[in-house]
Amino acid sequence: MTSTGDGKTDLVSRDTSGKVYRNSIDGKGSFSARAQITTGWQGYKGLF
Template sequence: MKLFTNWGGSYNVVVGVGDITDDGRADLVSRDTGGTLWRNSGDGKGSFGARAKISTGWQGYRFLS
């Protein structure tokens, strides 16, 4: 199943992080090439909603886990 297209152009890390919004659905966290962290909340149907900014300044880190 395809969730998103062309992430390689703007994101350099995408991580499945479990349920960080405490709604019972798995979420994604991604980092763009400028160092901004984004959350995409799971919809419980195998897809994800629009991104929401979490934080900035993460460009110096090599990994997110």
């Protein structure tokens, strides 16, 4: 989990091709559509 500076926790995920995405929480219990934030992470099994 990460934050975009709005004080709310966001979800970060990676797909099998190594693209990393962020889903921002809307403060109402749901997440926004994912936004790609970087690539090249296919060599990693997890983000911590």
